[in-house]
Amino acid sequence: MTPPNPRILVLWADRDSTNLGLRALAEGTESIVERRWPNAELTFHTQDSPDTPLSKRSVLRDILRPRGPIKRELARYDAILDTGAGDSFTDIYGLRRLVLMAYVQRVAAQLRVPTILMPQTVGPFDSRLGRLIARRSLQQATSVFARDPVSLAFARQLGRQSASESTDLVFALSRPDHTDTVERDVVVNVSGLLWFDNPHVDSQSYRRSVTALVDGLLQRDRRVGLLAHVLDSPVTDNDVPAVRELGGVFGDAVEILVPDSLTDVRGILATANVVIGARMHACLNSLSVGTPAIPWAYSRKFAPLVDALGWNMHVDLRASTDPARETLALIESMDDSAARKDVRELLSRTDSMMGELGAALGDIGVRQTAL
Numbered sequence: 001m002t003p004p005n006p007r008i009l010v011l012w013a014d015r016d017s018t019n020l021g022l023r024a025l026a027e028g029t030e031s032i033v034e035r036r037w038p039n040a041e042l043t044f045h046t047q048d049s050p051d052t053p054l055s056k057r058s059v060l061r062d063i064l065r066p067r068g069p070i071k072r073e074l075a076r077y078d079a080i081l082d083t084g085a086g087d088s089f090t091d092i093y094g095l096r097r098l099v100l101m102a103y104v105q106r107v108a109a110q111l112r113v114p115t116i117l118m119p120q121t122v123g124p125f126d127s128r129l130g131r132l133i134a135r136r137s138l139q140q141a142t143s144v145f146a147r148d149p150v151s152l153a154f155a156r157q158l159g160r161q162s163a164s165e166s167t168d169l170v171f172a173l174s175r176p177d178h179t180d181t182v183e184r185d186v187v188v189n190v191s192g193l194l195w196f197d198n199p200h201v202d203s204q205s206y207r208r209s210v211t212a213l214v215d216g217l218l219q220r221d222r223r224v225g226l227l228a229h230v231l232d233s234p235v236t237d238n239d240v241p242a243v244r245e246l247g248g249v250f251g252d253a254v255e256i257l258v259p260d261s262l263t264d265v266r267g268i269l270a271t272a273n274v275v276i277g278a279r280m281h282a283c284l285n286s287l288s289v290g291t292p293a294i295p296w297a298y299s300r301k302f303a304p305l306v307d308a309l310g311w312n313m314h315v316d317l318r319a320s321t322d323p324a325r326e327t328l329a330l331i332e333s334m335d336d337s338a339a340r341k342d343v344r345e346l347l348s349r350t351d352s353m354m355g356e357l358g359a360a361l362g363d364i365g366v367r368q369t370a371l
Helices: 019-034 056-063 069-073 095-110 128-140 147-158 203-219 242-252 263-268 278-287 302-308 325-333 336-364
Strands: 007-011 041-045 078-082 115-120 142-148 186-189 226-228 254-257 274-277 293-297
Touching: 007 019, 019 115, 019 263, 019 336, 056 069, 056 278, 069 095, 069 147, 078 095, 078 128, 095 115, 095 128, 115 128, 115 147, 115 274, 142 147, 142 336, 147 302, 186 203, 186 278, 203 226, 203 325, 226 242, 226 263, 242 254, 254 274, 263 278, 274 278, 278 293, 278 302, 278 336, 293 302
Parallel strands: 007 041, 007 078, 078 115, 115 142, 186 226, 186 274, 226 254, 274 293
Antiparallel strands: none
């Protein structure tokens, strides 16, 4: 029997994260849970959450103890919803992150805590060990939801034939009322991940491209705002230094946009005519509030997701010889009213998909913890 107030652990998403994409995953998951269990008690954990026992350092201590810190923490819950941080169920960010995620899933299975892999990117896995770890994780999960058809195929190739397809959890969020009196034109998300050395694209090439894009927009008399979607923190992977450095090049010709919350950034995006960004959730946030977006893709997580929603306007940084020129051409050819209509049709599809996800989650059920 499902408890009326289940204790649910939401993994790898956080309502207080400086990464607004992780906040979107957390609040999107919360919205889905509320449809089935309005009185559920939710706890959010990432590896960076303060005092979390679910950290890389805790794995060795937990393996050697029958009541280790990870086992004790997971035993408190009736169900676990694993968001995979949206795109971290892969080995492209290194095996240590994947091993932590897989170990937590393994302990949950041993404790018989139902674990649902919420809509996320599955793969790629470039190493044999990564594929072995992924196969085990997929097999022991209670249910698996991919957020794009390529990830669904990947999950099935790794043996999880019952995996289902959904879409990103940002589309479970309520859409803001457009009450802001400020009207913006082009909002450009500048990715701190790509601005500095990274394993995805050449950082100097990215800097040149985004600088050329802003310059080209200004030459065409477009009003430009530079947006941070990962907020300032001690870690280098945040957008604020990149936004401020690029803003210094153009001075008062551009608006600097550093939101203070997920609600704030969604309000900003709702005021724009178009959003361009290399942070995928900056673009998904934009689409989810009804604003056309042009993602600058740096991995295979971008195109399959938006293509599956019928949104084919994106630029691949790994393949494009001139991302700025390609983007400017897309903007010049864009029919604003037609693009808005396309986004409304996209949202109609995602609303249905989120409803189906909520219904599927309710069918899975949770366990009753021993109190």
